[in-house]
Amino acid sequence: MNGASTLFKKEVLRFWKVSFQTVAAPVLTACMYLLVFGHTLEDHVKVYDSVSYTRFLIPGLVMMSVLQNAFANSSSSLIQSKITGNLVFLLLTPLSPLAWFVAYVGAAIVRGVAVGLGVLLVTAWFAPPGLDNLLWVLVFTVLGAGLMGTLGLIAGLWAEKFDQLAAFQNFIIMPMTFLSGVFYSVHSLPAFWLGVSHLNPFFYMIDGFRRGFFGVSDVSPWLSFGVVASSFVVTAGLALSLLQRGYKIRS
């Protein structure tokens, strides 16, 4: 796995060299959400008795940023390399499919954590969210970012142009993150949409993550852990099999 560590470092350097765009910008976006939604809904929405709406919102925004940026890192790196043709430098190397997977997903987790930490530090200044169980916070951060980094890897392999990747991001990832209970508790939804939300793996990532902060959640954190971990295993298996076949990267 000697080569994998180089690819991992290169992938981290790639986003770090443009960190205004890849880290600072998403932190600012999340702060805007907090300012606008927190300010306008603070007195109108109460999700948990002991938690103000602004405090409730913070872990959701942090996790949404982690997930979106983890996805963006692996997917945009791969599609850029495919379109500019410099993926050939990697294709010529002895790196195994597992090495590709570990490096791309590892770097996606680092980017997700970097942005999530940035959002947490800035938003906590407005309203400290508190901490109930650090372990749940860490488990859901790493697993969620890993799952999204893996999905980004799959999307990056599949997409042949930026347009297709944007469609994947805007029509699948974005609605699923928005409809996962970032801005509300799914229990406030009508029965049908509550059922739909329970089919959305993003809901479990956000709910489990939030549990680590408040000690309360919509479903058991163990259920969330089971759903997120099994989703990760399934997508990781798919990504590894696509890499093994050289799907859309080796003719």
Added chain:
Amino acid sequence: MPSAAPSVAIAFENVKKTYRGGQVKALDGVSFDIGCGEFFGLLGPNGAGKTTLISVLAGLARATEGRVRVMGHDVVDDYAAARKALGVVPQELVFDPFFSVRESLRIQSGYFGVKHNDDWIDELLANLGLADKANANMRQLSGGMKRRVLVAQALVHRPPVIVLDEPTAGVDVELRQTLWQFIARLNKEGHTVLLTTHYLEEAEALCQRIGMLKAGRIVALDSTSQLLAGTAHTMLRFKTDAALPAEVAARARLTGRIVQVTAHDAAEVETTLATLRAAGVPVEDLEIGRADLEDVFLNIMQGDAA
């Protein structure tokens, strides 16, 4: 690495590559070996399958049938060892815009598990005239400089086998000379070189053996000297505006006013000149010379060998 040093650097065994469910045959049963330490030229017109063959060799494409080995390692079953033995300079001028020249080389070296490789990187930079560009971002380099970096990237893990896919396409004379001096030195030091090029004079000057591909098949495979000896020995070159007599025209190649006619011996040269005189064809700037690789190439490609 196998215990005994292999004598064959690259072995192609009945390599076939088809696309669109077999409708397009890019490679149609290619078999030949390249010995260790050889400087081998792979020639062929556009679309003959040269790049496909190199892609199969480098693992960028998978053969539909057949096997390829690099230093005894199968490029599919033992891909890691095969790729470590191979340094490929791709045809397309590609680069990673996020990194400097030195960073690109360190990263490429790291992919092959070769760390702390700065001495060799410095030597590559010096030999390829890149020393003063080491810290420049790849985006700031001219096309020729980017091409040099591609060569350095291919050599950064010290592979015993070097593959150059049209490395001098569209580059200036200075780079060509720098590049060939360096590659010739590496070849003398024992590296095997596989070169594809459109510049036949380069192949003639550098390659000990040449294979010619046409429509996915090898149609000629011999030492460069044998290929040259096996064709018409003599070439008549002259300029004229007049129409050529039919029996001369059949053996002639026309480039504007310049006519080149092949002849097997002196008697045939005399007959040709007599025929031109008899037909009243005015001949200017007459030269008689040896046939070159271009003539061999055209003879083979225009023939029915495939």
